[in-house]
């Protein structure tokens with residue numbers, strides 16, 4: 001919130017206090033505080049600038065309009081949502097806690113799932129999403145990606161990495177070569193992940209029905225597929 005490009009840890013005690021007093025007394029402080037509280041301790045919130053509108057497709061009527069111009073800070077703070085504890089401890093913890101409760105509800109009931117679910121036979125299946133290119137990884141003291149040191153990609157970068165990355169290394173999860181990495185594919189895959197997942201759940205229902213000799217319409221009563229979507233390793 002400082003007017004200069006100084007980071008908080010570069011401000012002296014007196015400057016920091018003056019900055020805080022100015023902030024608390026500024027108009028719109030309540031809204032700013034609510035925004036900060038809403039990001040739940042995120043280490044690096046995203047500052048969004050722009051506008052959004054919900055328009056009735058039939059009538060063209062504007063049902064809802066929002067612009068960050070109306071925010072006291074001029075931007076909207078949104079939690080980064082990063083699942084890597086080394087990047088954002090708060091967001092990765094939120095994600096871990098959500099996943100834990102979802103899995104627990106699927107096993108023993110709760111959160112709208114009946115307790116009788118605990119008597120059902122169950123199978124844990126790990127599904128791995130597509131790879132869009134090699135990334136730096138933490139391998140418990142082993143080299144990241146051992147390859148012939150002379151082999152270079154078409155961009156002139158080594159195809160391997162012999163670093164034994166520490167768990168907090170900022171390179172973890174980053175592509176070995178950003179130009180080789182299929183960012184377009186990764187974005188498209190993420191954008192369509194909901195539809196892909198939906199089709200997968202339909203297909204698995206079909207397959208379970210086939211295996212148990214039922215029709216798909218009969219199977220939901222007898223075969224319930226509780227699927228829990230997991231993400232990348234938390235520690236990366």
Ligand SMILES: [Zn+2]
Pocket residue numbers: 041042043044045079080081082088090091092
């Ligand atoms: Zn965060």
Ligand SMILES: [Zn+2]
Pocket residue numbers: 135136137144145161162163165171
């Ligand atoms: Zn590496």
Ligand SMILES: [Zn+2]
Pocket residue numbers: 153154155156157177178179180181
């Ligand atoms: Zn490359």
